[in-house]
Amino acid sequence: MSSHSCHEVDKAHRKSKKNVGSLESLPLQLQNAYDEQSGAFKNINEIRQTFASKGPKDFQKIRILGRGGVGKVYLVRLKNTDKLFAMKVLKQDEMIQKNKVKRVLTEREILATANHPFIVNLYYSFQTRSRLYFVMDYCAGGEFYRTIQTQPNKCLTEDQIRFYAAEVLLALEYLHMMGFIYRDLKPENILLHASGHIRLTDFDLCKASVTPVNVRVIQSMMGNSVALVAEPSLVTNSFVGTEEYLAPEVIKGRGYRASVDWWTFGILLYEMLYGITPFRGVNRYDTFSKIEKSQLKFPDRQHSSVSKECKNLIRKLLLHDPKKRLGSEHGATEIRAHPFFGKITWPLLLNMTPPLVPTLSGPQDTRYFSNRIVDDEKDAEDLEAIDASSLEANHPFKSFTSLNREREAPVKAASKETEMEKKIYKKKSSKQLSSREAESNSKGAAEEPYKRDSKSHKSLSRSHRSKIKSKLEFSNSEEANVGSKCTKDSVIASSGSQDSDCLIDQKSVVLQKPPHKR
Structure with missing residues (x-):
């Protein structure tokens, strides 16, 4: 146990029995370790045991939320508490087999160090002999893509776009300051929390900077104050991302920087505005061709007009020249200073009332997740957690160490509602859902709340790979060595090398019928 925790124990121990109410500020384990009859804490060894690493047997599965090619996501409850989490379970042998x-190690590294209100929190991570576990925030609103699809005309209003774009922008800025390029921004990788705020998730395609990020001080574009700018300096030509969101420089394979995230941010704004992406083609090559050559067009919105500020922001984000793209020089500071975000009070964004708050009947209401997902697990699950230090030095998951961020987990029991939760958990049965929500649920619009994982398919032939390289005009032949894998609503081309970064998540070309048609 840390010296800080010991100090808290000693401090609380010195308090009299009349002052036990002050223990509420302590971690839950210390509260449970207090003996009210004797007015003292239990044996220090028992307290240390409460801080031990968690394992699968410490959580009760409530229902499955989503599934992918190599893992599943469950709604779970920490035993002896009312705390709810989303637990992501990955099979080690499948992770190794599918390279x-x-x-997964990159994702754990980011989640273990990230601490941001608009990035999903990782509270526990551990492994057994056969599986890896991530215990994270449970976001009851499900995928943000599903939220967009259930809105009138399958798009958002400008005020709604401004609010959620601001939250996504701050999350991207934080990742860049940490030295990561996100590279896979899309509505499916954004989760809607029960509070109505968003959480960015799925960081396995992130690229980390080898060297520390240089922090620069510049004159603020929003006043007379100064601003800090920290953008990753790394250059990579990895062919990775979602097809309709790929930046032109990624397709050309000539090397790109963190400005690819500002291109994907512009595509996200466009999709929230119109319900479609701007450069979608009839097939993969048509989409790539449009991204490289087509001019940006804004169709008419019959239900509402689009402001000049909104169009101007999207145009500046979707410039084909990455050096001229908004955010390429001073990062998110440039984008936050754009007139479109003039109504946003950035320091108070988390305290603002979100425009879209999920309608929930209680903490365990899962109406925003498909009921068609079945947990058909046949293998007996190993519930005994192991210490990564006990693994052999060459074990692939030797660095997947246990993590316990109990002090950062939700403190209040989920069954005790605050005044804010009473507004969130409106007593509304599923029969009272709007026709739009009911239809979406019946169709299973959100098959999985987290990043869809691929199913295994045979690799592309050598001639097919050569065709892809010639079509996309890759400058680096190693980056173009792609294979073929498939998901329910996407096609992923990935190389056979574990260390390769050549991945394409394709939306428009499908090998199977997608659960939500774009």
């Missing part, structure tokens, strides 16, 4: 070891 995704590096990706």
